Amino acid sequence: MAEINNFIKTIMQNDLDSGKVNEIITRFPPEPNAYLHIGHARAIITNFELAKAFNGKTNLRFDDTNPAKEDQEFVDGIIYDLAWLGYKPNNVFYGSDYFEATYEKAIMLIKKGLAYVDDLNQEEISKYRGTLNEPGKNSPYRDRSVEENLKLFEEMKEGKYKDGEKTLRAKIDMASPNINMRDPVMYRILHINHHRQGTKWCIFPMYDFAHPLQDAFEGITHSLCSLEYDNHRVLYDWVVENCEMKHVPHQYEFGRLNITNTIMSKRYLRQLVDAKKVLGYDDPRMPTLCGLRRRGFTADSIRNFILGTGLSRVNSTVEADQLDEELRNDLKLKALRPNAVINPVKVIIDNYPEGKIEYLDCQNNQENEELGSRKIAFSREVYIEREDFIEEKPNKKWKRAALGVEVRLMHAYFITPTSVEKDNDGNITLIHATYDPETRSGSGFDLRKPNGNIHFVEATTAIPAEFRLLEPLILETEENKDLDFMEKLNPNSLNIVNGFVEESLKDTKPLDHYQFIRNGYYCTDKDSTDTKLVFNRTCGLKSSFKL
Ligand code: ATP
Ligand code: MG
Secondary structure, three states, rough: OOOOHHHHHHHHHHHHOOOOOOEEEEEEEOOOOOOOOOOOOOHHHHHHHHHOOOOEEEEEOOOOOOOOOOOOHHHHHHHHHHHHHHOOOOOOEHHHHHHHEEEEEEEEHHHHEEEEEEOOOOHHHHHHHHHOOOOOOOOOOOOOOOHHHHHHHHHHHHHOOOOOOOOEOOOOOOOOOOHOOOOOOEEEEEOOOOOEEOOOOEEEEEEEHHHHHHHHHHHOOEEEEEHHHHHHHHHHHHHHOOHHHOOEEEEEEEEEEEEOOOOOOHHHHHHHHHHOOOOOOOOOOOOHHHHHHHHHHOOOHHHHHHHHHHHOOOOOEEHHHHHHHHHHHHHHOOOEEOOOOOEEEEEEEOOOOOOOEEEEEEEOOOOHHHEEEEEEEEEEEEEEHEEEEEEEEOOOOOOOOEEEEEEOOOOEEEEEEEEEOOOOOOOEEEEEEEEEEEHHOOOOOOOOOOOOOOOEEOOOOOOOEEEEEEEEEEEEOOOOOOOOOOHHHHOOOOEEEEEOOOOHHOOOOOOOEEEEEEEEEEEEOOOOOOOOEEEEEEEOOOOOOOO
């Protein structure tokens, strides 16, 4: 695996060298309100790999201070995905575990005259906040006495007020050029059930107050977050300083990862699930880690992809095909390469004995002998890909079958199509062919050169299979760039075709990876049944990336 190397690593090295810190402690702080997506993988891999590079530690901390949208299902999903990516946190913490300690710090700020209870409602607060060009206005409640603030805050905690009736705000500077410093709200009232705390609390700290405190409580040295928190850093430092935290963590920002034709915000992913536009969070078209896994991406391919995109202080957009390329690199020598025919047409070899079946040697991975070999069936009836046959050979470039044109069935014999049968619409329903028994693969027969090699699946042993061919969920074009993302949905993102796979796949299980010969990388889907296997196409064999 590639080694992590970026500007934050340099900062960490300098901090260790100068003695500013003794060890590196990072954290990954997801909000458990959805499943993780591949953008989160950048944050996960950055935090864990950087700490690992310095023998440091990484905590998983659920940022569960916004109870309305949080759920145990997502907590479990996040823990699972993290383990799947190969990371084990040194500790698992919950932001809500610090509610008591955070509350104590709020009291401290009130006592120092640095926080006050405000009666303005949300709308009024934003009106008073001013704009980038105009300073804000002080709230009429800003100068309440410490005693009054302590009493009101206590009453807020005890549930005396309704949602939104009062807030606790930091008393900083309503004229600050940084709007985040204009008396930010630190606590809000929410009478709601919290997934871990139940109804114990009806006041909840805001991210900007809770997060720096949590980092300080845990001894985090480098608190890494994406670029949009850049202008929250001053507030972060203000909270740490004024709450007199013994440990002083520092925040560093990095660019967000975006991928072409992919929406990556949890809010949008949730909308797709709720509107039933996809099969669920783990739909193989989704950029969630569970979706990518179901589609067939491996943890290594995702890690190498993330490390390959590098990290800087600029948001970046990466071609989706780069992830495919990492999958091909990962599985090329690892995956078995069975035969599958995804758009089949039957071939009857008229001069092959009826009822006979023979088994032919076939290497499991032509580029890696270590994966061994297996026997594949051959008989009078086989399936080939429809697109490997044409009635009349069009030109010299056509290196597949045609009437009167001999090809090799890979690992088997040379066959020559002789005639076709068609339905009323003119579609070919059956191909008749003859074979040459002298040409069995491995027999050393080399008198003639066939017009190409095509793969096949023996018909009587073949297992029916559904293949899900996936395209991007979203199509961005010049014309639709200003539309809502729901209007950019690709109507053809899921294409289902039915064909056959060879017998050796009968015991396949969900998440098994394969390279189907001459076709692409596939992964067995959990929708497979005893009578029909289902495979997701992870990606093609070659890069479709155009420079
Ligand atoms: P979204 O915008 O998709 O809703 P979020 O940032 O609100 O995501 P959190 O659960 O708060 O989601 O994210 C946990 C961490 O993952 C944060 O530190 C966040 O900065 C980081 N993160 C989320 N999306 C990306 C991305 N696309 N690229 C890099 N880091 C990301
Ligand atoms: Mg967030």
